[in-house]
Amino acid sequence: MLDDRYTLAFKLYPYAKVADQDRDAPVRHPVVVMGGGPIGMATALDLGLQGIPVLVLDDHEGIGMGSRAICFSKRCLEVADRYGCGEAMLDKGVVWNVGKVFHDDRQVFEFNLLPEKGHKFPAFINLQQPYFERFIIDRIWQAQKEGAPIEIRGKNRVDAVEEHGRYVTLDVMTPDGPYKVEADWLIGCDGAGSPLRKMLGQEFEGRVFEDNFLIADIKMQADFPVERWFWFDPYFKSGDSALLHSQPDGVWRIDFQLGWDIDRKEELKQENIDRRLKQMLGDDVEYEMVWSSIYTFQCRRMREFRHGRVIFAGDAAHQVSPFGARGANSGMQDVDNLGWKLGLVIEGKAPESLLDTYHEERSFGADENILNSTRATDFITPKTKMSRIFRDAVLDLSEDHAFARPFVNSGRLSVPCTYDGLSLNGPDELPGGPARSRVGSACPDAPLGGDYLLGKLGGSFTILTIDADAPESVEVDGITATRLALSASDDATGALAERYLGDAESAVYLIRPDQHVAARWSTCDETALRAALRHACGKD
């Protein structure tokens, strides 16, 4: 009745009966999060750290087995760092910068993420998803001890929801039978297959790609460098394309493209996986199987991420192909975006319509991710004769000619979404200001002596001044923006000036709780600052 659908890597929150189950009337909770994956747990952590009571209902009792997502982006780690678990991820993760692309047995392209100096986090780390989730939950345990009102209920499966306008009733199944829970707000973080989405009769719109990929994660002593290697039509013939990528604990992610008409059961037999691996690695390499899986994928999203009091985040709201590491990384940006908005609405400081900008901003991000991931998929798995001819022509030309290399697409890696032209944006009035920190962008990090800028931003509104005057704080309807006064000379490397001043002498930035730029000016005008703060909270 409540059987596990998957094996657990870590059993962390075993089922325990709670008082809610014995009450005659359902208990109302301000926020219920459905789904205990990385996005659900991060949502709970964001809200809990704001002091907002949040209940997570997960139909399992811990973290699922399997490496699954392995590439975590800088922006994702910066969000995690704001929650207090980014450093643990960085310590455990493998940092990589170089990617090589091969066609048959020839290298056609090489990229280096060329990490810019003066950032706390690298462009990417590789880390098995269960570790990523574990660090979030460890941080939840710690936050709970510090008083964060987060509750997690394992083996609590939501079987039905009923919307009542201003609240939602949930039918929850447990090993002790069913009970009901009410929620002012229900956040659906229940993954790509989202049962909640189906309960609401909402469908996923987009493209299904007709291809199967085999993941074989293996532990081996190998002298491959810590780089991303990708083959089109590999000479070893283990698949139509292949990927090799390093993970912590001596584990390697190997991925083979199998095509559409395959026998899944047959392909997952160990002897068949071994055959493909030996073709690639040679007969002498010893390895141990860690995890294998065959996946297909879609590029699609819900038309609306918000349905009244029900809001979707992560894979439940949008799904992409894995090329570009845009799944979990974009889900974390959803959480980052939703957390502060929902917090202000629940505290009565901002209108409910602020939550419509969550859909506006994050569906914009989802469309960007879907576009990039669809293009990569079309290049990796050409579906018509002519698209294959062009693809192969690009690969042929790339060996000798630089002009063809920008067309080679084995995945465009996740970068933070800039909310250009969207409705919460305020004035961008910093002549000579750098494009990278324009209104709508996620603040770039910068060094500050032995410390970093981003650690001083976020969680609430900040007035960042660089060689400019401004009030120590401004307040609008109980929402406070607090000043962070800096000078270009606070960073001897010049990165702060380069990333925030450009050619300007001074700057005033209004920065949102999710570290995105809400407005900027060369000097402070308090009236304009207050207006921008109101505007960024959806108050006009």
Next chain:
Amino acid sequence: MNALNTTANINDPDGFYGELIAAHQGLSDDESEAFNARLILTLANHVGDREVLREALAVAAKKE
């Protein structure tokens, strides 16, 4: 004297590549080949320079 530009020269290469592939959507093989021929002639006219065109022919010939 003009030389063939073999450095990357197209803004938004992914966008262009996507449009190129999309332009072939729904065409038969013969129609696609005819489309490519028209495209090559149009672009060649834009280039104009005979020496540059000769170099481009050599790149495409890709003698091993």
